[in-house]
Amino acid sequence: MGRIPNEIIARIAALTKQKSPSLPYEVGHVEHPQEREHHGLGDLELPLGLPLGLPLGLPLGLPLGLPLGTVHEWMTRDDLDSHGEEWLAPHGVMIELAWRMVRLDEVRLIAWIGRRTWPAPRAMIDAHGSRDLLARSIFVDTHSNNRTSERENRIWAAQQSLSCDGTMVVVWDASGFDMIASRRMQLAAMRTEDRPPVLALAVRPWRERTTLSAAATRWAVCAHSPHSQTTESIECEHLNSMHEHRPTWKAELLRGRGSIGNDAAENRKFFRATWSWSGG
Amino acid sequence: MSLPINTSNNAPRNTAAQRRLLAIVLPHWSVDCARRSARQRGQRITEQTIMLIIRSHGGIRTVCACCQRASRCGIRPGMALAHARVLSPPRRIEEEEMQKRDMALLRACAIWCQRYAPITMIESTPGPAAIIVDITGCERVHPCEIRLMNRVVDELAARGVSARVATASTAAAAVAIAQSSRQSKANSNATINLEGCSVRALRIDRDAIDSLAQVNVRTIGELSKLPRTGATIRYGSAVLRRLDEALGFAAEYLQPIRSMPPPSMERVFDGPVTNLEGIQLSVRFLLDALCEQLNERIRGGREFELVATCADAPASSVRLTLGAPSCNAKHLANMFAPMVERINMGVGVESIRISVLRMGRRGAGEAVGEWVDTLTARLGNRGVFRAGFVEDHRPAHSIRWIPVSQSGFALRIATRDAMVKAVSAWRPSHQFMRPEQVIVSAPYAARIVLRGRSVAIRHWVGPERIVSSWESSQTDNSEGCDFWRAEAEDGRWFWLRQAQSGWTLVGIWS
Numbered sequence: 001m002g003r004i005p006n007e008i009i010a011r012i013a014a015l016t017k018q019k020s021p022s023l024p025y026e027v028g029h030v031e032h033p034q035e036r037e038h039h040g041l042g043d044l045e046l047p048l049g050l051p052l053g054l055p056l057g058l059p060l061g062l063p064l065g066l067p068l069g070t071v072h073e074w075m076t077r078d079d080l081d082s083h084g085e086e087w088l089a090p091h092g093v094m095i096e097l098a099w100r101m102v103r104l105d106e107v108r109l110i111a112w113i114g115r116r117t118w119p120a121p122r123a124m125i126d127a128h129g130s131r132d133l134l135a136r137s138i139f140v141d142t143h144s145n146n147r148t149s150e151r152e153n154r155i156w157a158a159q160q161s162l163s164c165d166g167t168m169v170v171v172w173d174a175s176g177f178d179m180i181a182s183r184r185m186q187l188a189a190m191r192t193e194d195r196p197p198v199l200a201l202a203v204r205p206w207r208e209r210t211t212l213s214a215a216a217t218r219w220a221v222c223a224h225s226p227h228s229q230t231t232e233s234i235e236c237e238h239l240n241s242m243h244e245h246r247p248t249w250k251a252e253l254l255r256g257r258g259s260i261g262n263d264a265a266e267n268r269k270f271f272r273a274t275w276s277w278s279g280g
Numbered sequence: 281m282s283l284p285i286n287t288s289n290n291a292p293r294n295t296a297a298q299r300r301l302l303a304i305v306l307p308h309w310s311v312d313c314a315r316r317s318a319r320q321r322g323q324r325i326t327e328q329t330i331m332l333i334i335r336s337h338g339g340i341r342t343v344c345a346c347c348q349r350a351s352r353c354g355i356r357p358g359m360a361l362a363h364a365r366v367l368s369p370p371r372r373i374e375e376e377e378m379q380k381r382d383m384a385l386l387r388a389c390a391i392w393c394q395r396y397a398p399i400t401m402i403e404s405t406p407g408p409a410a411i412i413v414d415i416t417g418c419e420r421v422h423p424c425e426i427r428l429m430n431r432v433v434d435e436l437a438a439r440g441v442s443a444r445v446a447t448a449s450t451a452a453a454a455v456a457i458a459q460s461s462r463q464s465k466a467n468s469n470a471t472i473n474l475e476g477c478s479v480r481a482l483r484i485d486r487d488a489i490d491s492l493a494q495v496n497v498r499t500i501g502e503l504s505k506l507p508r509t510g511a512t513i514r515y516g517s518a519v520l521r522r523l524d525e526a527l528g529f530a531a532e533y534l535q536p537i538r539s540m541p542p543p544s545m546e547r548v549f550d551g552p553v554t555n556l557e558g559i560q561l562s563v564r565f566l567l568d569a570l571c572e573q574l575n576e577r578i579r580g581g582r583e584f585e586l587v588a589t590c591a592d593a594p595a596s597s598v599r600l601t602l603g604a605p606s607c608n609a610k611h612l613a614n615m616f617a618p619m620v621e622r623i624n625m626g627v628g629v630e631s632i633r634i635s636v637l638r639m640g641r642r643g644a645g646e647a648v649g650e651w652v653d654t655l656t657a658r659l660g661n662r663g664v665f666r667a668g669f670v671e672d673h674r675p676a677h678s679i680r681w682i683p684v685s686q687s688g689f690a691l692r693i694a695t696r697d698a699m700v701k702a703v704s705a706w707r708p709s710h711q712f713m714r715p716e717q718v719i720v721s722a723p724y725a726a727r728i729v730l731r732g733r734s735v736a737i738r739h740w741v742g743p744e745r746i747v748s749s750w751e752s753s754q755t756d757n758s759e760g761c762d763f764w765r766a767e768a769e770d771g772r773w774f775w776l777r778q779a780q781s782g783w784t785l786v787g788i789w790s
Binding site: 076088089090091092095108109119120121122123124134137138139140141142144145146153156157160161164165166167222223224225247248249250 | 645679707710790
C-alpha cells in the first residue's frame with residue numbers, strides 16, 4: 001500500500017535530523033531512486049510506487065507516489081461531457097500515468113481492457129513524437145460471440161492481464177463491478193515475490209462513485225481551467241510544464257484506504273495534472 | 281625447426297588443394313551466456329559489470345569462469361571466491377548450474393555458424409569452448425580469410441559474445457593459434473607460429489602441462505623436439521597424439537553438427553480410444569515430451585499440428601499458432617484442449633501425433649505471448665488488437681486496429697515503430713462514433729450551444745483544413761472541412777468540425 005515502515009522513517013529522520021510530525025510526507029523527497037541516491041539513501045528498499053512528484057506537505061498520504069500492486073479507481077466527474085456516449089473514461093490522466101510507467105520500465109506492456117478505456121491512438125504520441133506507449137499497448141475488446149456476458153469477459157480479461165508477468169499497466173473498464181469483482185482485481189494486482197509490480201487502474205462512471213470497492217484509492221477527474229484558481233485547493237503543477245492553452249485536468253482524491261488520503265478527505269486537497277503533448 | 285604445416289592466420293587466399301579450418305575460440309562463453317540470459321530476464325547488465333561463475337564444492341566456492349574485465353583485475357579460474365572479492369568486488373555472481381544450458385547454447389551457436397560454411401563442429405577437448413568451421417572449398421564465397429575472420433568476430437561481438445579466431449590446415453592447430461592469440465581480430469601483419477604457442481593451447485591435461493613445465497618445456501616447438509618414445513612414457517600418449525593432430529601427422533576425428541528437424545511425438549494406442557479424458561491426458565504427455573525436446577534446443581514452438589488417426593474416419597488435424605514461441609506444456613495443453621474436444625473421433629482414435637511446424641527463439645516475450653494466446657482463445661481473433669498508425673492526415677483514417685493474431689505479436693515491432701516523428705497536430709483523446717450537432721454562430725464566438733446548453737468559450741485554435749484524398753474527392757465530390765479546437769471557460773476542450781452542413785462536435789479531450 002505504499003506505506004513506509006517505521007524503522008525506515010526513523011532512519012531518514014536520523015539522517016536528515018528532522019523530527020517534524022509531518023515526516024511521512026517529507027519523505028516525498030525519496031520517492032524517486034535518483035533522489036534517494038542524492039540524499040545518501042540509495043540502499044533503502046522502499047515500497048514501490050509510481051513517482052507523482054507531489055509537493056512536500058501535501059497531505060495525501062502518498063509519499064512514494066501512486067502505490068503499485070493495488071487498484072486505483074478513476075472516474076470522470078461530469079458525465080454530461082459524454083455527449084451521447086454513456087460515460088467517458090479520463091483518458092488524459094490514464095495516458096499520462098501510462099507514459100510515466102513506460103519511462104520506468106523498458107520491456108513490459110500496457111493492457112487496455114474494454115473499448116471504453118481505449119484512447120484515440122493519436123493522443124498516445126508524446127510531444128517528441130515517440131510512439132513507445134502506442135507500440136507497447138494491447139487493446140482488448142471484451143465483446144465476443146461466446147456465451148459469457150461482456151462484464152464477465154472484462155473481469156476475466158482484467159484478471160488475466162493483472163496476473164501476467166509481461167504487463168506493467170492494466171487499465172480496465174470497471175463499470176458494473178461489485179465488491180466481489182473489485183476484490184478479485186485487488187487480489188490479482190497484489191505484488192508477489194515472483195511477479196513484478198503492476199500499476200492497476202480501473203475506470204468507472206461517475207454514477208458509481210458510491211459503489212463499494214476494494215480499491216486502495218478512488219479519484220475524480222475533471223477539466224480544469226488554469227484561470228480559475230481557488231483558495232481552498234492546493235495546486236501543484238507537477239506532471240509537466242504548464243501551458244496556457246493546453247488541456248488540463250484536476251484530480252481529486254475521493255477516498256483512500258489505510259493511511260492514504262485521511263487528511264485529504266477533510267481538507268478537500270487537489271492536485272492538478274496537465275496533459276502535455278504537442279503531437280498525436 | 282620449421283613445423284610442416286601452414287599455421288599462419290594471415291594467409292591471403294585459400295587454395296583448393298589444402299584443407300582449411302576456421303577455429304572460433306570463445307574464451308568467456310559461460311559468462312557471455314550468463315550475461316545473455318540475465319539480459320533476457322530484463323536485468324540491467326552492461327559490459328562493465330564484473331561477472332563471475334563460481335562452483336561450490338565441499339563448502340569451498342571457487343571461480344570457474346570470469347569475464348574479461350575480471351581477468352584484467354587479476355581474477356583467474358580456480359581462484360577462491362574470497363580471493364577474487366579482494367581483487368575486485370564482483371557485481372554479479374552466478375552459480376555454476378548452467379553447464380547444460382551452455383552446451384545447448386554452444387550447439388545453437390555452431391548451427392548459427394553454418395552461415396559461413398556448411399560443416400561446423402564443436403571442439404570437445406578440455407579448455408575454453410571452441411567451434412570449428414570447415415571452410416575448405418568456400419574460397420569463392422570467402423576469398424579472403426582475414427576478412428572472413430574479422431566478420432565472424434564482429435558478428436559474434438554484436439551478439440554479446442567475445443571470440444578469437446584463426447585458420448589453419450588442422451583443427452588442433454587452428455584452435456591452438458586462436459587460443460594463444462591476444463587480439464580478437466585477425467591482423468594481416470601479424471604472423472603467429474605454432475612453434476611459439478604454449479603447450480596449454482594444445483588443450484591437453486593440466487597434469488601433463490605441469491609435468492612439461494617441470495622440464496622447462498613450455499611451447500609446442502619445445503615439445504616437438506622431445507624424443508617421442510620417452511615423451512610417450514612420461515607424459516602419456518594423448519600429448520603426442522594431440523601434437524600430431526596439430527601438425528597434420530594424425531587424423532582428427534571431428535563430428536559435424538547437423539541441424540535437427542523440428543521435433544515430433546506420437547502415441548499409438550492399443551486400440552481405438554473414445555474416452556476424451558484419456559486422449560487429453562495423452563496429449564498432455566506428448567506435449568511434456570515435446571517441450572522437453574524444445575527446451576534442450578533452447579527453442580520454442582510457434583506453430584503446432586495435432587493429427588489424430590481414427591479407426592473409421594479420415595485423420596483429423598488441428599493447428600495451433602501461438603503469438604510467441606513457447607515451450608510451456610501446461611499452456612499448450614490449455615490451448616489444445618478445446619480443439620481436441622472438437623475432433624471427430626469416429627469409433628475411436630488409434631494414434632495421436634503432435635508435430636512442431638515452426639520453431640522460434642524464446643525470449644522475454646514468452647509470458648506476454650501466453651497471455652495474448654489466452655485472451656485470443658476466449659475472445660476470438662477480433663478480441664485483441666494493436667493500434668496501427670497510418671500516415672493519413674484525415675483523423676478518421678489515421679487509425680487502424682490490427683488483430684494481434686494477424687500482426688504476429690513481437691516486441692521488435694515496437695522498437696521499429698518507436699521514435700518516429702508524427703504530424704505535429706493535436707488530436708482529441710476521444711473521438712465520438714456519431715458526431716453531435718453544435719450551434720455556433722461564427723468562429724471565435726463567445727458562446728456555443730451544446731445539447732441545448734450554452735457553453736462559454738474562452739479560446740479558439742484553428743482552423744485546420746483537412747481535405748479529402750484525391751481519389752475520394754473524385755467520387756463523392758467532397759471538399760473537406762475546417763476543424764477547430766475550442767477551450768471552454770471551465771477548462772474543457774472540444775474538437776469541432778465546420779462543414780457546409782453545419783457545426784459538429786467530433787471529439788473531446790477527456
